[in-house]
Amino acid sequence: MRHANALAIERPVSGVRNDAGGRDFSGPVARIAVMRAQSPEDWTARMLQVRDQRDLKAFEALFHHFAPRVKSYLLKAGGSDTLAEEATQEAMATLWHKAHLFDPAKAAVSTWVFTIARNKQVDLIRKQRRPIPEDPIETQRIEPDVAEDFAIAQEQTVLRKAVAELPSAQRKLIEQAFYGDLSHTEIAAMTDLPLGTIKSRIRLGLERLRRDLKESLS
Amino acid sequence: MTDFFPNHHLPDTLIQSYAAGTLCEAFSLVVACHISLCDSCRASLGAVEALGGAILDETPTTPMMPAAFADVMARIEKEPPPVTPAIAPSASVFPAPLQDYAGANPEATRWRSVGGGVRQAMLDVGGNETARLLYIPAGKAVPEHTHDGLELTLVLQGAFSDKVAHFKRGDLEIGDGDLDHQPIADEGMDCICLAASNAPLRFKGLLPRIMQPFIGI
Numbered sequence: 001m002r003h004a005n006a007l008a009i010e011r012p013v014s015g016v017r018n019d020a021g022g023r024d025f026s027g028p029v030a031r032i033a034v035m036r037a038q039s040p041e042d043w044t045a046r047m048l049q050v051r052d053q054r055d056l057k058a059f060e061a062l063f064h065h066f067a068p069r070v071k072s073y074l075l076k077a078g079g080s081d082t083l084a085e086e087a088t089q090e091a092m093a094t095l096w097h098k099a100h101l102f103d104p105a106k107a108a109v110s111t112w113v114f115t116i117a118r119n120k121q122v123d124l125i126r127k128q129r130r131p132i133p134e135d136p137i138e139t140q141r142i143e144p145d146v147a148e149d150f151a152i153a154q155e156q157t158v159l160r161k162a163v164a165e166l167p168s169a170q171r172k173l174i175e176q177a178f179y180g181d182l183s184h185t186e187i188a189a190m191t192d193l194p195l196g197t198i199k200s201r202i203r204l205g206l207e208r209l210r211r212d213l214k215e216s217l218s
Numbered sequence: 219m220t221d222f223f224p225n226h227h228l229p230d231t232l233i234q235s236y237a238a239g240t241l242c243e244a245f246s247l248v249v250a251c252h253i254s255l256c257d258s259c260r261a262s263l264g265a266v267e268a269l270g271g272a273i274l275d276e277t278p279t280t281p282m283m284p285a286a287f288a289d290v291m292a293r294i295e296k297e298p299p300p301v302t303p304a305i306a307p308s309a310s311v312f313p314a315p316l317q318d319y320a321g322a323n324p325e326a327t328r329w330r331s332v333g334g335g336v337r338q339a340m341l342d343v344g345g346n347e348t349a350r351l352l353y354i355p356a357g358k359a360v361p362e363h364t365h366d367g368l369e370l371t372l373v374l375q376g377a378f379s380d381k382v383a384h385f386k387r388g389d390l391e392i393g394d395g396d397l398d399h400q401p402i403a404d405e406g407m408d409c410i411c412l413a414a415s416n417a418p419l420r421f422k423g424l425l426p427r428i429m430q431p432f433i434g435i
Binding site for chain 2: 129
């Protein structure tokens with residue numbers, strides 16, 4: 001599994017057995033689960049623990065997975081080492097502070113982290129203001145729909161696999177579009193990816209939100 | 219605010235560069251305002267951002283400083299949580315992202331006449347691009363002009379027509395060097411648009427050409 005490789009180059013969560021390296025960090029065995037939390041669905045579960053219970057262990061797991069990736073992204077986007085470290089720390093603090101805004105029906109955790117990191121990049125590296133769309137009408141969900149909440153994370157797994165399987169030249173183009181400066185250039189390789197299913201799912205979620213609102217008003 | 223469905227949308231290139239964070243501020247403002255009014259483009263943005271998330275997941279790691287996690291926790295304890303709630307839907311003609319630049323009330327906008335009853339208000343955006351609000355009284359026309367660069371025009375109130383199509387609230391018209399147009403506001407309601415451009419407009423008539431240096435469009 002690719003996941004094992006990812007583990008090997010990460011700093012282990014303190015007090016957690018790193019089963020990729022085989023080293024024992026003398027933590028409770030139960031916490032091994034933290035290190036196995038690698039699928040988008042698992043990250044969604046962690047993020048919900050942060051959002052709903054302010055769970056520090058879950059936050060730490062998210063930090064050790066995402067911070068080193070966010071730092072790479074900010075370095076590639078033109079930040080110096082100091083600035084990338086600083087902006088990454090800010091991004092992770094934002095992840096904690098704005099956890100109440102995380103909605104698993106709208107985005108996978110990696111997507112949400114990407115948008116936070118992207119906004120730091122615009123703000124701190126490009127030193128530009130970033131106008132943000134207003135939120136669609138928010139309604140209190142009457143019953144949380146667990147299946148619905150994890151559907152986006154499942155789509156994310158499919159997308160991630162598709163990205164990993166792209167020919168390397170195409171993948172490089174997409175990376176450049178996100179990290180570099182291919183503005184106003186159509187990224188042809190995107191048409192090979194299952195973005196349509198994610199778009200329809202988000203669209204359905206928005207329709208449901210507006211329908212719920214209409215019902216609650218009438 | 220979304221009991222209507224725009225017919226003229228953002229091209230993929232703009233959604234992609236906005237998602238990547240590489241789009242200039244003036245165009246980003248138009249994108250953010252259109253998405254505030256358009257579920258379809260909001261979902262497209264969500265899909266491109268999902269790709270950003272997938273790329274992030276596949277990115278090789280760079281080690282953080284050894285004390286990074288403790289530093290973040292200290293940062294969290296020191297900083298009070300930001301009092302930025304979700305950006306609430308706006309009841310104003312101006313979508314929320316525009317209100318940071320122009321306030322919420324079009325009546326309070328400091329309009330300047332550009333002739334023929336048409337008024338404009340320049341917005342303070344960074345970069346070499348320009349963004350402005352246009353006020354076209356019902357039935358009136360903006361002087362005929364062409365574009366050297368790219369111009370995005372988003373309708374916020376009323377509607378206008380030109381030789382391309384009919385544009386109403388939420389609709390976006392993309393003008394480039396090929397577009398030679400004269401938008402005319404519909405009868406019945408004054409039209410307000412947000413326009414962003416990366417090059418000066420070129421007017422065709424003699425009078426607007428003479429006036430252009432003075433009115434700054």
